[in-house]
Amino acid sequence: MRIHVLQHVSYEGPGSIALWAEKHDYPVTYTRFYKGDTLPDEDSFDLLLILGGVMGANDDKKVPWLNDEKQFIANAIDQGKMVLGICLGAQLVAHVLGADVQQHEHREIGWFPITATPNAMVLGLPQQFQAFHWHGDTFSLPEGAVHLGSSEACTNQGFIYQDRVVALQFHLETTPDAAQELIDACSHEIDNGPHTQPEAAMLVDLELFDEANQRMEQVMGYMLSQMAMVSECTG
Template sequence: MRAYVLQHAPFEEPGNILHWLQQQQAETHYCRLYAGDPLPLVDAIDLLIVLGGPMSVNDEADYPWLKAEKVFLAQVIAAEKPVVGICLGAQLIAACQGARIYANHSKEIGWFDITAVSATGDLLALPSKIKVFHWHGETFDLPPGAVLLARSEACTNQIFQLGQRVIGLQCHPETIEENARSMVLHCADELVDGSFIQTADEILSATDAQYQQLSQLMAQILDYVVRK
């Protein structure tokens, strides 16, 4: 398996995804867009992971590579390659399919439940409720043809499926403790009073069991998109 990881900031790492890739004995390549790395060839991809980042999908003036990335993602999706987008990555998937990305009514930062949405068909099956890690201020409209799989109290569109190989995750199931600490370190200015914003201490008090649940969820998602 040839896996490519699109990275938008040095402090947003693949977390527990890396463990899954190692278990699959995947040939893993990083594309550090923030450092000017070129995008891979679509035909070279067996799995594409699109990570998060502090910028907005709409910030093309400040980050010109976003425009090329959206075109590239549309090509990868059209080629029916397995794709998992996380936070900014999910928003980029939505944007490249013509959906609108905009400020959510509230930032959602910390550990909050997501709830599965009832849907029919050959779709990713999710736990009815699970506490996951969040760090976002924007949301998006579902792209045409997408099916909503999970929501949270603060944000309706949390997880969606597009076709049989594409999953968009507004939340961060890739999170391991190092990820959470890195986010708190680099984005501490966002930890202000808010209905859905936890303190640094609350964020960093997550248990091993919480991280294990996330790892299991992320593995389930990855197993689903690469299934034969």
């Protein structure tokens, strides 16, 4: 599996996904938009991983490369690529599939439980689990998408589209170091809202990160199995 990462800001990297890829000797390449990188040839990767960021899916006029990125994501989906969007990445996937993305009533920041639908079983996710969150926007479900779960703060926490496109509003890839980087960069977003944790509470239980990272491996295993199925059908 050749993985290409669309990274929007320096402090939101692939986290445990990069460690998983390294363990399995899967090559990982990057388009780091914050460094001015260009997008790759669409034949150079099997899975497109779209990460989080401070910008919004509708910020076309503020973010010069956003239109090109959205077209690139749409092309990857049309070409039958495996696509995984996380946080902003999930919102961008929802957007290119025709769903609405808008500012949510409250930010959701910190560790909060996800209640999964039965559809999430294919990803190896239990009926309820803890996930790390850091977002202020939300999305509606695209037509034809399968709903994955919700939290108290946010009805749509993820979906699967055509079995090979996965969008997760929440973070399972975040490591303790990655969470600290995000806190350092965006602590001004931590407010007194009903779904926001204080900084110290996010880092107090390291087992939460281990459990989340293990679930991220299960999601990546699903992506790998779907890629194998596509290869069998087309081979």
